[in-house]
Amino acid sequence: MSTPIDIREEGGVRTLHFGSEWVQGAMRIRKPNALELAYTREMMAGLLLRDADSWPLHALVIGLGAASLVKFLYHHCPRVRIQVVEIEPRVVAAARQFFRLPDEDARLAIHIGDGAEYVLDTQRRFDCILVDGYDRNARAGALDTLPFYQATRTLLNEQGLMAANLFGRSRGFRASLERILTAFDDRAVAFPSCDSGNVVAFGAAGEPIAVPVAELRERAQALKDRTGMDLLPTVTRLEQAGHLPGGRLIL
Template sequence: MARSTIEISEKAGVRYLHFSSAWIQGAMRIQRPNALELPYTREMMAGLLLRAPPWPRQALLIGLGAGSLAKFIYHRLPATRITVVEIDPQVEMIARLHFKLPDDPLRLRVVIADGAEYMLQGDSHHDYILVDGFDRDARAGVLDTLPFYQACRARLSENGLLAVNLLGREHAFEASAERIQRAFDGRAMIFPSCDSGNTIAFAAAGEHVDASHDELIHRANQCLQETGLNLLPTVARLQQEHYLANDRLRF
């Protein structure tokens, strides 16, 4: 993806990262720099509902942005090693200077590379792959293709999960969702849109996701207690939108 001018703004105690003036790419509440400020980033961590702790051991992030997901995992899931693939070295510099990205290469490694090429050419395996990469026009490009999603599947561990930010309905995410379903032989689920309108897709290749409503509530409460992240609203949306067949979430 082509590089773009990066802008930073602040309003009401929140610092924002922009790839263009009309689109917020990341955010950090200055008094809580390691919390997940934007609703969609909290939703992308809903994999913590789908697997029992301790999970994940290895996380791979495609797209750094303001570093929100990387910082949350680093500070709240201390047993997790993190690799971030970011195409633009300027984004990494901004994240370190203005968004408090930790400097700890033993646990948080930033690789400057094209995310699609990294996935297609490598062979490492990860428990949690989080894809949130867009250009200044909110286009995912090759990060939203069948070969890329197939490569993500090949790079998941036995209990691995993929989470993809599909933005929202105005971006015709249905075609993206179909590509993910094809890559994972139907073992994918598009979660109900969160407050920001972003739609997050989850997919599994090895061990099935199979959790009862009570298990989801238990994991959400455990996550809230241990990390401060409240995923109870996600469980409520899943139930309200009838995602729990026979009181279980399965895919």
């Protein structure tokens, strides 16, 4: 990456930029472990779909950014082991210096490399894969291809969920979702677009998911009480968009 990495602050929020106006990550300085951006909160909606007491145990995060997802997992899911794959070492350095990325330890490992190559080469299995990798023009490249999504699915275990941020692909959004649907044998769903224009898509492997809306709300309230993260508006948006047929989220 030859473009500059910019750190900005406004209104108590520090943001990461790759030489453009696109926000690549954000942290509220008084709440460094909270998920400031709405789409990052929705990428953690797997906590509503699986048993949050035991899920996730093994997470793969592709694209570090400001380390928001990593910090949330690290601090609020104490049993999880996190593998990060980030292609640009200067992003890792910036996350450490400006966004309070925890030091590597038994629970957190960081690999400098290409995320698409990593999923093709690794033999490890995960129950949570979070894909949020972009260049300065908000392009995902190889991280938005059918072979990548197919390889991602092969890494998921019986509790496996993949969440992908489809931001920056507005014109190709349907094509992106079709690739995910193909890779996951139609076990995929795209959440309604956030105010920012981000769309989060989930693909599921292993045990089927069928959670009634009332239970989704109960889980969202329990998650809010435990972590401060509020996914109740997400449940409402899913219901309003007709994504809960028969009053259940099926995946």
